[in-house]
Amino acid sequence: MNHSLSRRSFLGVTAGVGAGATGLLTAGCSGGGGGGDTVKIANTAATASLTINHLMDELGYFATFGVNAKITNVSSGTQVVAALASGSADITVLSGFIGMFPAIEKGLPLKALGGTQVVATEAFFTGNPQVRSFQDLAGKTLGVGAVGAQLYDGFIAVLNKYKISPKDVTFRNVGSSADSFKSVLAKQIDVGYGQVGDQALAKPKGVRMLNTVAGELPLYINQGSVASAKAIAGKRKALVKVLAAYAKLFQYLTTDESKSKYVAAYVAAGGGKDEAEIEWAFINKYTAYSPTLDLPEAKFDYVQQLNVEAGSQKKVLDYKKYTDFSLRSEALALLK
Template structure:
């Protein structure tokens, strides 16, 4: 998750999960697209991600570094405003794969019959953080009786707060969950001190400090099992575009390797600024993702992390049970992608 978003329509996660994937139209007004060519038509892949600042920054880096071209894949990247639109696009065939979108909504969608496959992990460490302008709130333990800026029931923004409270023996009844909308809205409400605690990204610490608001903790520090993003494709794309998808995975893995190096800092920060963030925010984001290896160069997909976020779905009622990994993963493309990196 991050906080710059295109001005497109949004659907609640619960509402989306109750509809069919066919409602998504790839040409919807407000989509952001970026093309990187390299392969022939047989190696053409349509990628759909959210329009978060971090995702747009990754787009810029992919363009600048030319990894799609290097691996011979013709990739067209589309960015939309919500994870719901991402899932609908992949499930309907309007897109083949998502690489930089939240995983938490994937499992309820699969549970409801969408033929999706998780191919690997991408952002395996959460880059999110909590912010407060209330001097009484210094840690998660202080959230009892406070107003929290969340999203709809079952959204990541809701589930994270629910999991954080549970860690310290509290339930959703011990705080006021105010549905402010998106994570961007939660951050804005925290900066305006309209709520006691809001949700943002580690990089937003730079902006928060100018508003007299503190970053009280990171999600990773409190919930190390929380996983943000993964590569998810339709079953149709996996069977029909396997070779091209392997090249896409290899391209992103190459970029994630680059982000672990010191020399990636200046380019990442420049890409973050080009995506709409500030230089200070980009610097903090890079420091965090570089230190924690937030984006996995090996596309690792830890089962314990996947089970953890599914348990949050079960708790919030958007998913009936924790799914067996065999029912939602196809990890056969990952070793092929990693093998390409060695060539």
């Protein structure tokens, strides 16, 4: 197993990597025990995801369930979808759902297996004193990603909630949530995204958190596990063990004893101690990572509706057609 790449060094290495599967680079954690198929996992490269890598490494849960796993972290959900489509990855466990639905709608044979980060750890930040609440967004510049991406859809949902027309704001494509937060700190945008833990970095710069994404949009679901139909058919037992390993880790994060290890892993992933402590407190209090891999239909329908409103998806898909919870059930049985 390998702790060698932090989030900062990894993102530097992956700058310019294309969406094609050949551009994927391994970072964070790989390992397991016993023989059998190797499960190739593609996740995004956020500090939170790399923190989970470090925890999986230290706690050895892949070995506990006797599965070989190779984790690859990439800089965007688009690259995750490309990896699943090409076969360079069998499954994603920590990647946003929003980009998966348009791909499934267009015929990509993917199945959602369960929820992972079911309570978003992102938050909205502003450094503009004129923005006292979300009702003040009209006329302001918002830091988002591409149309239909997670950051864009989230702001569309907020604007809809407060009956503000998208035509009355300026969307600036700044990239990832990390880029959005940097733009807020630099006062290049009025409102942007960051992580809950970024409150520790925001205050000294005169930036404040307006609200968490979960607090403002309670039906919003962030991450989940999605696998290709090919992997489900050919590596079913191994995929079940991977899900069991993550569920065991998520159970651990609900305990008080997980704090010190989470903070250490977050720092190892390139974050700061103060941010890590705030992040852990939120994750622990709200059970942000689901120990049961729960995947509520209402939340999935809500995220899809955001896609429809943004124009990246034509209609809300039938819940039963894109889900397969049989692997989740088998994974949870392994924990008993």
